[in-house]
Amino acid sequence: MKVLVATEKPFAKVAVDGIREVVEKNGYELALLEKYTDVNDLYKAVADADALIVRSDKVTKEVIDHAKNLKIVVRAGAGFDNLDLEACTAKGIVAMNTPGQNSNAVAELVMGMLVYAVRNFYNGTSGTELKGKKLGIHAFGNVGRNVARIAKGFGMECYAYDAYCPDEVMLKDDVKPVHSAVELYKTCDVVSLHIPATPETKNSINHDLVNLMPKGGLLVNTARKEVINEEELIVLMQERPDLKYVTDIMPVADAKFKTLFEGRYFATPKKMGAQTAEANINAGIAAANQIVDFFVNGNTRFQVNK
Numbered sequence: 001m002k003v004l005v006a007t008e009k010p011f012a013k014v015a016v017d018g019i020r021e022v023v024e025k026n027g028y029e030l031a032l033l034e035k036y037t038d039v040n041d042l043y044k045a046v047a048d049a050d051a052l053i054v055r056s057d058k059v060t061k062e063v064i065d066h067a068k069n070l071k072i073v074v075r076a077g078a079g080f081d082n083l084d085l086e087a088c089t090a091k092g093i094v095a096m097n098t099p100g101q102n103s104n105a106v107a108e109l110v111m112g113m114l115v116y117a118v119r120n121f122y123n124g125t126s127g128t129e130l131k132g133k134k135l136g137i138h139a140f141g142n143v144g145r146n147v148a149r150i151a152k153g154f155g156m157e158c159y160a161y162d163a164y165c166p167d168e169v170m171l172k173d174d175v176k177p178v179h180s181a182v183e184l185y186k187t188c189d190v191v192s193l194h195i196p197a198t199p200e201t202k203n204s205i206n207h208d209l210v211n212l213m214p215k216g217g218l219l220v221n222t223a224r225k226e227v228i229n230e231e232e233l234i235v236l237m238q239e240r241p242d243l244k245y246v247t248d249i250m251p252v253a254d255a256k257f258k259t260l261f262e263g264r265y266f267a268t269p270k271k272m273g274a275q276t277a278e279a280n281i282n283a284g285i286a287a288a289n290q291i292v293d294f295f296v297n298g299n300t301r302f303q304v305n306k
């Protein structure tokens with residue numbers, strides 16, 4: 001049985017060692033394809049793999065078509081918009097994610113990006129503090145919850161909107177539930193995005209929504225670039241010189257944002273929310289364990305293409 005780890009953006013070595021241990025302890029073989037730049041290398045590597053572990057790597061219908069033995073693909077992470085679920089289902093391949101495993105890492109980055117933004121990107125001028133500011137958490141999943149936990153330590157007042165999360169869950173975390181995105185953006189000085197990229201959410205963070213934010217509003221995106229309506233955000237930021245946008249997912253229009261909004265915009269060069277040794281270990285080893293548990297016990301608890 002062959003388990004392929006295919007990561008264009010590799011895990012930390014310590015995480016790969018941990019994955020190898022799980023895989024080999026169970027008598028399977030580990031194959032590694034890291035930092036590949038040519039999709040043909042992935043097609044070749046996946047040809048005889050029984051299981052596949054990826055990160056944001058695109059598992060398209062073409063990849064699936066090349067994977068003659070594949071029974072399971074695990075996205076070591078939360079968002080599975082990179083997996084062609086239909087293609088997996090059509091071939092009877094189980095697709096999973098590893099929810100929660102990298103969420104603290106992303107939440108810590110959110111806070112780092114917020115401090116960076118409110119201190120004017122460390123340019124030496126006088127900034128503002130996060131204490132006492134209203135933080136809007138747009139979607140209260142694993143990352144959102146961790147953001148709330150840390151933000152409260154900063155003295156921020158936390159609000160959340162999540163159509164799929166009951167109020168009680170937020171209230172238990174001392175987070176104020178609001179019942180629409182409109183209410184969240186109207187209320188909060190800072191909004192942190194934690195929605196997945198789906199047909200419903202794509203382009204949903206648009207001019208009219210962000211324009212509801214109070215003066216000096218700050219939007220932080222560690223979710224997906226697709227949820228932002230980039231052209232409309234550009235128009236809005238031109239209309240409203242008080243707004244700032246910081247993102248861990250470089251927009252398609254990065255050059256335009258950079259030129260137009262110097263001092264109000266920042267994008268990490270490569271998505272790094274989950275780029276910590278701890279998150280790599282948690283998500284990578286969880287993926288390996290889920291594969292073993294699937295082969296040995298038929299466990300499909302984290303299947304996303306049911």
Ligand code: 3PG
Nearest residue numbers: 055056077078079102274
């Ligand atoms: C996720 O969905 O888990 C995060 O966006 C992390 O993605 P990455 O594995 O590509 O860093």
